[in-house]
Amino acid sequence: MRSCVVLLFASLLTLCEAQGTIVTPVFVLKGRDLLLKLRADPPEGVLYVDWKINKTVTLVRFIPGGEPHVDLRFTGRVQFGENKFSVILKNVQEVDSGVYSAVAATPTGDKLLTEYKVTVQGPVSPVELIVDRVDSSSSGSCDLHVTCRTHNAHISSTFRCVDRVCIQEGGERPEVTTSGASLQVYLLNNVIICNHNNQVHWTHDFKTTEHLCPSNPAEHFCPEHAGSVFLVKMVVFSVGLIIMVSAIITVHLVDFKKHQQRNGCQTRHAAREESSHLKVTF
Numbered sequence: 001m002r003s004c005v006v007l008l009f010a011s012l013l014t015l016c017e018a019q020g021t022i023v024t025p026v027f028v029l030k031g032r033d034l035l036l037k038l039r040a041d042p043p044e045g046v047l048y049v050d051w052k053i054n055k056t057v058t059l060v061r062f063i064p065g066g067e068p069h070v071d072l073r074f075t076g077r078v079q080f081g082e083n084k085f086s087v088i089l090k091n092v093q094e095v096d097s098g099v100y101s102a103v104a105a106t107p108t109g110d111k112l113l114t115e116y117k118v119t120v121q122g123p124v125s126p127v128e129l130i131v132d133r134v135d136s137s138s139s140g141s142c143d144l145h146v147t148c149r150t151h152n153a154h155i156s157s158t159f160r161c162v163d164r165v166c167i168q169e170g171g172e173r174p175e176v177t178t179s180g181a182s183l184q185v186y187l188l189n190n191v192i193i194c195n196h197n198n199q200v201h202w203t204h205d206f207k208t209t210e211h212l213c214p215s216n217p218a219e220h221f222c223p224e225h226a227g228s229v230f231l232v233k234m235v236v237f238s239v240g241l242i243i244m245v246s247a248i249i250t251v252h253l254v255d256f257k258k259h260q261q262r263n264g265c266q267t268r269h270a271a272r273e274e275s276s277h278l279k280v281t282f
Contacts, residue, residue: 023099023117027199028092030122037086038102039114047105049085049113054098060087092120121198124181125150129194129205131212132156140164142213148185148194148205153177157185159192161213166190 028034042049049062060078061069062085070078079088089096102114128149135143144159144166157171166187174184181198193206 023115026116026118028118028120029200030093030120031091034089034092034096034100034118034120035081035086036089036100036102036116037081037083037114042085042104042113043106043111045106047107050103050105051087052101052103055101059089059100092118094120094122096120119199121180121200123201124179124196124198124203125152126203127183127194127196127205129185129192129207131207134212136213144192144209144212146185146192146194146207148183148196150177150183150196152179153183155183155185159187159209161209164190164210164213166209166213 024039026034036051038049046064048064051059051061053059057071057073059071059074063069068080074089077090079090080086081088085102097118097120100116100118101112104111104113130147130149131144132147133145135145137143141160141162144161145156146159147154147156153175155171155175158169159166160169161167168187171185174182177183177196179198181196184195186193186195187209190209191206192209193204195202195204197203
């Protein structure tokens with residue numbers, strides 16, 4: 001069955017190449033430039049080569065030995081590339097989307113040389129990853145309920161984490177927005193990523209699971225727990241401060257007492273010496 005499918009695809013590809021109807025998809029960001037170049041050389045005896053839009057509007061006509069002729073509607077927006085018969089359309093907008101084809105006119109008829117299906121897309125809007133709820137069922141495990149949101153679309157998903165190892169449970173399928181962009185939320189190396197993209201532009205937001213799902217539910221932040229921790233810290237700090245001040249005072253008192261004892265001994269010694277001197281003199 002697989003060989004039949006491959007053979008069918010190869011046959012269709014050969015048929016398309018023989019008929020010259022292969023269309024190359026091209027996506028361009030709004031405001032950028034579009035490069036059009038030939039994928040095949042014009043045949044001998046060509047009269048002219050046209051770049052057409054949707055097979056009706058002639059963007060540029062190249063005449064051998066002459067100057068290219070640009071449609072007046074595109075004056076100031078067309079430049080010519082280094083390669084022969086190549087065209088650069090400046091500052092493309094959504095209205096410039098369409099099929100661009102290079103057609104060579106010959107004495108025996110027209111020949112399609114190259115064809116592009118051009119899609120001009122604008123930048124996607126920013127996204128926000130919101131943690132709606134954290135459910136802790138047991139020690140070391142929790143369920144994270146998140147929403148990936150843009151201004152006009154959203155997608156929700158759940159991540160189950162056990163011992164800080166998380167897996168996604170639901171919400172893996174991307175959501176296609178009204179503008180044709182893709183909105184997706186997924187897990188990569190324990191990082192939840194909210195991604196909004198089209199073929200030419202993307203924005204994202206992310207959160208790490210280790211900050212959302214602690215290994216122990218008691219680690220969840222709450223005002224009572226925070227107040228208890230603060231009170232314990234204050235008590236420990238106060239006791240330590242009292243012990244330190246008491247030690248300093250004790251050292252000073254001991255030193256002061258020794259100093260007084262030393263001074264007292266010196267005073268009594270001096271008095272005895274003076275009394276002895278008086279007795280001898282008398």
